[in-house]
Amino acid sequence: MKLAMSLIGDTTVVGxxxxxxxxxxxxxxxxxxxxxxxxxxxxxxxxxxPNGSGKSTLLKIISGFxxxxxxxxxxxERDITKTPVEERVELGLSFAFQMxxxxxxxxxxxxxxxxxxxxxxxxxxMLKAEELLELFGLEKLAGRKAMxxxxxxxxxxxxxxxxxxxxxFILLDEPFAALDRENTKNVRKKLKMxxxxxxxxxxxxxxxxxxxxxxxxTYWIELGxxxxxxxxxx
Amino acid sequence: MDGKGREGREEERxxxxxxxxxxxAVKSYKEFYRKKxxxxxxxxxxxxTILIFAPFVSGFYLLWLIxxxxxxxxxxxxxNWMETMIGRTSLGHAIPFGLAGYLSALLYIYTKNPLxxxxxxxxxxxxxxxxxYILSLSRDRVAFVxxxxxxxxxxxxxxxxxxITMGGEIYGGEEGFSLxxxxxxxxxxxxxxLLLAVFLFFGFLRTSATGLKFTTVRDDERAARLVGVKxxxxxxxxxxxxxxxxxxxxxxxxxxxxxxNPEVFSIHIALFPFIxxxxxxxxxxxxxxxxxxxxxxVSNYLNSIFPQLHLLLYSALLIVSPGIIRWRARKAKxxxxx
Numbered sequence: 001m002k003l004a005m006s007l008i009g010d011t012t013v014v015g016x017x018x019x020x021x022x023x024x025x026x027x028x029x030x031x032x033x034x035x036x037x038x039x040x041x042x043x044x045x046x047x048x049x050p051n052g053s054g055k056s057t058l059l060k061i062i063s064g065f066x067x068x069x070x071x072x073x074x075x076x077e078r079d080i081t082k083t084p085v086e087e088r089v090e091l092g093l094s095f096a097f098q099m100x101x102x103x104x105x106x107x108x109x110x111x112x113x114x115x116x117x118x119x120x121x122x123x124x125x126m127l128k129a130e131e132l133l134e135l136f137g138l139e140k141l142a143g144r145k146a147m148x149x150x151x152x153x154x155x156x157x158x159x160x161x162x163x164x165x166x167x168x169f170i171l172l173d174e175p176f177a178a179l180d181r182e183n184t185k186n187v188r189k190k191l192k193m194x195x196x197x198x199x200x201x202x203x204x205x206x207x208x209x210x211x212x213x214x215x216x217x218t219y220w221i222e223l224g225x226x227x228x229x230x231x232x233x234x
Numbered sequence: 235m236d237g238k239g240r241e242g243r244e245e246e247r248x249x250x251x252x253x254x255x256x257x258x259a260v261k262s263y264k265e266f267y268r269k270k271x272x273x274x275x276x277x278x279x280x281x282x283t284i285l286i287f288a289p290f291v292s293g294f295y296l297l298w299l300i301x302x303x304x305x306x307x308x309x310x311x312x313x314n315w316m317e318t319m320i321g322r323t324s325l326g327h328a329i330p331f332g333l334a335g336y337l338s339a340l341l342y343i344y345t346k347n348p349l350x351x352x353x354x355x356x357x358x359x360x361x362x363x364x365x366x367y368i369l370s371l372s373r374d375r376v377a378f379v380x381x382x383x384x385x386x387x388x389x390x391x392x393x394x395x396x397x398i399t400m401g402g403e404i405y406g407g408e409e410g411f412s413l414x415x416x417x418x419x420x421x422x423x424x425x426x427x428l429l430l431a432v433f434l435f436f437g438f439l440r441t442s443a444t445g446l447k448f449t450t451v452r453d454d455e456r457a458a459r460l461v462g463v464k465x466x467x468x469x470x471x472x473x474x475x476x477x478x479x480x481x482x483x484x485x486x487x488x489x490x491x492x493x494x495n496p497e498v499f500s501i502h503i504a505l506f507p508f509i510x511x512x513x514x515x516x517x518x519x520x521x522x523x524x525x526x527x528x529x530x531x532v533s534n535y536l537n538s539i540f541p542q543l544h545l546l547l548y549s550a551l552l553i554v555s556p557g558i559i560r561w562r563a564r565k566a567k568x569x570x571x572x
Contacts, residue, residue, distance in 0.1 A: 086459045089459070103450055105449070105452075113446065122443040126263070130260050
């Protein structure tokens with residue numbers, strides 16, 4: 001855990017990601033309607049809903065890949081609504097795709113190194129990448145090219161890479177999608193570990209059950225509107 | 235007690251194994267890049283030795299051909315840099331290549347000062363880079379190939395219309411422009427210095443941390459942004475470097491022939507680097523150089539049999555290129571590791 005803490009840095013600083021009245025329209029189609037909620041550092045918020053409910057669009061808006069039609073995104077008291085993706089990453093916001101998008105022609109180690117180099121010089125970045133390999137149990141795959149990994153391994157690499165930029169918050173788009181039971185268990189374990197490390201996470205899923213014992217708060221989103229808020233104990 | 239001790243020892247051993255494994259990963263990574271650099275340096279040394287001794291053992295015509303090979307090699311490396319760093323296959327690189335010659339010729343008509351040529355080459359590179367950079371902003375890589383080709387083709391079609399009148403004489407048109415003639419050794423030396431510098435520069439950058447960051451853009455622009463890479467800046471830098479070096483090669487090409495005409499924008503100039511790199515690994519400088527030399531010599535031989543026969547070779551290679559590219563991708567996937 002000492003190792004894990006060293007990756008994230010000062011976890012005592014209380015950070016907050018605020019989503020304020022975010023709406024999104026594609027021509028006449030309204031995908032998101034006035035969505036608001038907060039996410040604190042070290043907290044896990046689940047966002048569940050059926051296909052096409054607007055979960056992924058919301059994550060894309062928060063990460064900066066899409067622009068909201070109206071509303072604001074505030075990260076640690078700073079309005080980042082118009083900030084480009086790469087600057088959001090520098091400010092401590094990370095994103096993991098539903099379908100992993102590793103740098104296919106690079107090795108697992110290089111994939112992590114690219115993220116670590118955001119905050120460190122190459123030598124130190126290599127040590128950080130090394131720590132991440134150990135943390136995610138990817139040591140054996142370090143020298144393998146990403147194009148040769150299985151779906152479960154790719155998912156772990158995606159998670160690991162999202163952590164490599166030392167974010168305060170990570171947005172995870174359906175991290176359990178297309179995984180068998182064994183890999184789901186493994187990814188869940190890593191997410192719990194990341195939570196303990198003090199990373200705030202916004203996780204989307206189809207069903208609330210999968211986020212039990214992981215999410216501090218779960219929101220139900222349907223037709224672009226947050227309809228039900230439930231508190232999950234434990 | 236004994237059992238616990240054994241467990242403890244096993245845990246300790248496991249921990250040590252893990253550390254060793256990670257250590258091995260970093261070690262093998264470092265070793266891999268060290269080896270890669272050593273190989274590149276060896277390739278550079280061989281190339282430099284050959285090029286330094288070439289003038290002493292070649293006749294005029296062979297040296298003239300080698301100079302052409304050197305110029306085309308530089309062009310291929312510059313083109314390949316853009317392809318392997320930001321994943322943009324440009325079929326519009328004939329623009330900086332030809333524009334450099336044209337601007338030099340214009341400058342020469344007005345100033346008669348050949349010392350200002352490098353300046354015009356850099357201007358040609360910057361102008362072309364701005365066009366290709368704007369095209370590269372779109373994430374549609376296929377559109378980039380065709381639009382860059384289209385722009386190059388438009389310039390090729392309309393360049394014969396470009397004429398200037400000075401002192402009652404008309405310059406340009408189909409005939410093109412004249413440039414001052416140089417001793418072959420001057421063009422050769424300049425071309426060799428440029429090629430070797432480019433070879434070293436790309437080889438070094440490719441194996442550096444900066445190169446690794448650049449290649450994230452080639453692999454996946456969205457994912458690159460998520461590791462904090464400023465994608466548009468990387469595109470601007472790589473496009474600028476690629477176009478300026480192409481323009482320098484184009485300028486030397488014009489000097490080599492002491493003449494420039496609309497053919498410098500032609501389809502075979504645009505396709506040359508693509509064809510020269512079909513058979514070689516993308517990130518290999520020596521591959522680009524070897525491919526260019528082979529293509530220059532074979533094309534020249536074919537043209538001596540029948541004019542423009544080399545275009546048949548280009549067509550044949552273009553037809554088989556998708557198969558070769560697929561085969562190379564399969565091979566890369568099978569070879570797996572580092």
